[in-house]
Amino acid sequence: MSDIFETAIVEKRNVLNELRANNLTLQELRFFSIYLSKINPYDQKTRVVKFKLSYFQKIMDFKRLNIVQIKAAVDSLLTKLVHIPNERGGFSTFQLFKECTIDKDSSGEWYVSIDAHDKALPLMFDFKDRYFKYELWNALRLRSANQIRMYEILKQYEYIGKRELSVSDLRELLGIAPTEYPRWDRFRDRVLDSCQQALKETTDICFTYERGKTGAGGKWLTIVFHIYKNTDYVDQLTLFEFIGEGGESNEPQQLELCDTQTDESTAFFSSACNDEFTAAQIESIIAVINTMELPAHDMGALFAKYHYLLEQYTRFKAIAERSTINNRYSYFYTMIQSERDKQRGAAAE
Secondary structure, three states: OOOOOOOOEEEEEHHHHOOOOOOOOHHHHHHHHHHHHHOOOOOHHHOEEEEEHHHHHHHOOOOOOEHHHHHHHHHHHHOOEEEEEOOOOOEEEEEOEEEEEEEEOOOOOEEEEEEEOHHHHHHHOOOOOOEEEEEOHHHHOOOOHHHHHHHHHHHOOOOOOEEEEEHHHHHHHHOOOOOOOOOHHHHHHHHHHHHHHHHHHHOOEEEEEEEOOEOHHHOEOEEEEEEEEOOOOOOOOOHHHHHOHHHOOOOOOOOEOOOOOOOOOHHHHHHHOOOOOOHHHHHHHHHHHOOOOOOOOOOOHHHHHHHHHHHHHHHHHHHHHHOOOOOHHHHHHHHHHHHHHHHHHHHHO
16 A cells, blocks of 8 residues: 655645635535645646555544444535636536445455546646645644634745735635634634644744725725744644554554444434534434435435435534634534524425
8 A cells, every 4th residue: 555654745736726615614624635745736637646544534533433424425526526717717527536445455455546537637646837835734723613714825926025915805715704703803713813824833834914905984904924934833743643653553443334233322423423422412303314315325215314314414513614613512503403493484484
């Protein structure tokens, strides 16, 4: 099996970096950065990246592995789309990745391999200009999708040392919905100041910012970022250290295949929520899901419920990364109830 620790340089085309975020989670952004660090951008034959399933588990923050959880994560990765504008005002849309394989190698070790979509290859390979690069360690300690995107948005302009963005463009580049942080003080505190602190502590750049163009009442219309080289970060975290290879068993990892007769339990469903909630809380959430019509799953109703719960929890984590949620269970439970009520309202129309 190829070693994923040999190199750790991310080379990214500017056009790919300027695309509006498409609801990628922290884990998916981290995975994409690792993928870009493992390919050779001057050799399309390196488009397939292969590594241990245990590494995938760490990258995606799974506490334990089972087939349903992995399928849901893979489904999400394979549905990530990019929209490339053209000179006539239109655009082309395609997936970033086209195929993912989970299998055992000749020694019985589970592995993951993933291949870029053919249409996406020009974004990742054979570019000669208009790109930037960074060492992967910069992305590994960042703890939110906002922080990774802010790092890349500013790293692209490091050598210029300055970048001015409209507030609306910055929100889109970060993937922040119009309804999130509608108040400027919350946006400034939860996004700008939070990212400023995170980059200063853990990456090779830091920044200050100031108000640019203003509107009525002094409203911030643009933000001027000043970007500096940073030497005060904590020690560089290698991918080897991030994966935690040193504490890993030499025994081949076992993948839970989830027997439907024995795994319809609170513990099974709890794994979809990273075991964050109590048994009673999981049971109350499943009670709501049991009243809903869910898309059919090829492995049956049990897995349809698990897959739906994992999708909603992934969505919840993305929201939680950008907001302060005092009672995470109450928020998540209300989310599920709201989806159920929307479904019922649509059915009644």
